[in-house]
Amino acid sequence: MGETITCCCCGFGIPKVYYDLKYYLLPCPACGLAISHAEPKAVPVVGLATIRKHRAQWIETGFKWFQSEAAVPKPSNWDPVKQLLNIPKEYR
Secondary structure, X not given: OOOEEEOOOOOOEEEHHHHOOOOOEEEXXXXXXXXXXXXXXXXXXXXXXXXXXXXXXXXXXXXXXXXXXXXXXXXXXXXXXXXHHHOOHHHO
16 A cells, blocks of 8 residues: 555545545544644644544444545545554554
8 A cells, every 4th residue: 555644533544645635624534533644643733632533433334434435535444443452652
């Protein structure tokens, strides 16, 4: 898949090419949390409580893929429960 940036909310490995745009804030294609890609890792623009609330809502709604599949296709082997294990410790 190439280089990825891990979403601090859902643990999705966002393809770096998705962030090779001239925007500083983009939603995670899996969960929709707006993150900054100006840093080498995905940086949230909201606090930890908001991240946790967004994550809980995403889980409660059945892990709905946020982004249009035409823009960022959902991986065929996508396992949202397993990807939650990738969330950086400081954002759990």
